[in-house]
Amino acid sequence: MPTLPDGSKQGVTSFHSVGYRGPSPPPGKPHRYFFKLYALNSMSNLEPGIDLTKFYKLIGQHKIAQSETMATYGR
Numbered sequence: 001m002p003t004l005p006d007g008s009k010q011g012v013t014s015f016h017s018v019g020y021r022g023p024s025p026p027p028g029k030p031h032r033y034f035f036k037l038y039a040l041n042s043m044s045n046l047e048p049g050i051d052l053t054k055f056y057k058l059i060g061q062h063k064i065a066q067s068e069t070m071a072t073y074g075r
Contacts, residue, residue, distance in 0.1 A: 002048030011050040018049055023073040030074030039065040 002010055002018050010019050025031035040062040046055070 009046055009048045009050075011046075011048075011055050012052060014052065023071075025074055027075055030072040033071050033073060035069050035071070037067045038063055 004010065012018055013020065015021050023031070023033050038059055040059055041064050042062045046058060050058070
């Protein structure tokens, strides 16, 4: 769902689908997962369902800060 009931907008993730899906590595070696947070001065140009290429291009014009963390998960 590109737009949630509270008005939040979601885009296409690295899973190539809209919305968050938790980690799901194949059995074996743990995988690394990167979580990125961006502080923007405006969100008016972001459309629901936006793909990653367009997202990074648009936020580049409005990004004032960013943070990233990495976690490993395996099963």
